[in-house]
Amino acid sequence: MLSQRFIESLVGLFLIFALIALSVLAFKVSGLTSLFPSASYDVTANFDEIGGLKVRAPVKIGGVQIGEVSKIMLDPVTFKAVVTLHIEKQYNDIPDDSSVTILTAGLLGDNYVAVTPMYSKTALKSGSQILYTNSAMVLEKLIGQLIYKIGNGSGDKSSDKHQGSE
């Protein structure tokens, strides 16, 4: 039997290997940028249609991620989707007349929230609401509109071919 000291050092090495593996997994594989949730503030936006947007979907300006979607709820009065955006504190001078749109990453990818900044001098704060929202584009509606247009353009046929799902 190896001496107790030697065994303990080997176990220690084992532990270190495992921790190295864990950090590789954390940083290289899953792209963890910081272990601590960075300071952030919440803003809300109401949408008619959020499509396939999910919680934790990224919020981006010009393609750069500035936060994530933290909550999606339905307003029981207006029946609009109330989406809460978690934005990192460092991006604290987004003009409060900016608009948000729900876009798709790539052709068939997941939905994300894109913020298009405008020109107001006042910035969004915690609890602010973004007023200018563009709903997600649902593919079926798009196809329906296209067919409708084609149908109209080529004469009187198409109301039956209207495929839109409302």
Add this chain to the structure above:
Amino acid sequence: MSENLVEISKMSFQHENGRTVFKDVDITIPRGKITAVMGPSGTGKTTLLRLIGGQLTPTQGKVLVDGQLIHKLNRNDLYQLRKRMGMLFQSGGLFTHLSVYENVAFPLREHTRLSESMIHTLVLMKLQMVGLRGAAHLMPTELSGGMARRVALARAIGLDPKLIMYDEPFTGQDPISLGVLVKLIRTLNDALGLTSIIVSHDVKETLSIADYVYIISDRQIIGQGTPESISQNSSLQLQQFIQGLPDGPVPFDYPAPLLQQDFLERTDK
């Protein structure tokens, strides 16, 4: 301090599967003496040791060890009592992953906080008592059966117990090892003031060192007394056991149908 270290009164024990091993048995083990418990194989001699050691609980009756009902003790008290007992198992029960030295040091390391040098002295002392001080560095797999038993004995006396129990110590030993063990058991008992219980069916060796003998058969004690009185006892059962007669109260033939019946059946087919 009573004269008897162990007192078993009106004890009955039944296994979980219903087999009765003892019925209404009374045994007393006096201090400082060697008491032997003998009997044919399978009569529950090892079970008796486990009852005394508190590993089993009697279905009826009492087992008193040093004045305490051992089967009613809680875990801590039981372990305290066990520290004053030593047991030598039939196969030695040495820890195969530890050397001879470490095996003997085991109870000292577990139950005392003595320094390494003290343990060193004590271990070598115990090994010297059994004549194996030079084998301290060997591993159990390198020992012969007899040597393993002696090491187990050294380990059992590690904490200077008051009671030591031997489970079939003479079984399967060559004549020289037998002689060594017999000498050791007697010498240790007298030199250390121990109380020894030997469970065995080796008549000659056991009778040569025992002070008092119990013979158990068929769930009862069929004889007890000093070795002389036992050898002169006229009971047929006792005599068959003592002299090793093949036939007698314990028959040679296992119960079977008549001879003619068995043979005839075969020729019919």
Add this chain to the structure above:
Amino acid sequence: MISRLAAVGAWGIDNLRDIGKAGILFYRVLISPPNIRKGFPLVMQQIYVEGVLSLLIIVVSSLFIGMVLALQGYHTLAKFGASQELGPLVALSVARELGPVVTAILFAGRAGSAVTAEIALMKATEQLSSMEMMAVDPLRRVISPRFWGGFISMPLLTMIFNATAIYGAYLVGVKWLGLDAGVFWSNMQSSVEFQADIINGIWKSVVFGMAVTLIAVVQGYSAEPTSAGIATATTRSVVYSSLAVLGLDFVLTAMMIGSW
């Protein structure tokens, strides 16, 4: 006919009793942790025997599994022109499922069977009885350290498995099949979430570790003290552990599927 029914009933009751005994043993192992002064080196030793000595098989297996996964995955993905998703494919498969499950099964085969055989043999050669008669609790000295050793080693081994498998996939995907390293890693990073994927996988391995080690210890402790008994106990330990791991994996995946 009746006797057959009775036999089935008896079999059921026996199994129930065995499960009960296992539960009691588990409870006793949990409430009698090896004490700090004496027990700590014992647990260390068991982590060495069960964990460190399993490293070889874990690392080699994970490397090959990662490489094969990358090879197979690439050829299928390439048909859809989606070969840049190889990174996420491998990382998610390994972190969520293959890592914990394969590590657990390998561990059961290597360390679990060794623990079972050791405890069963100690029981058969009366070493456990001697310990009891020397007023040393075999549960504290022998069984509990082996349980904690396995319980601690499993997640560590799983982490190492995950990392090595992904590295193997990197070797095949980037170095051999020529995928772009940047795309490989960045796609992987955007698909793999630390909390949901990596950490959940490690939770799985913790649960598996408990199950595998418990089964190994219980089988060893309740083995028949004969050579056939030891053999049966060892094979049972591996088989039951593997089945338990797969069953628990389904249950845990179903529970975790929400965050995926």
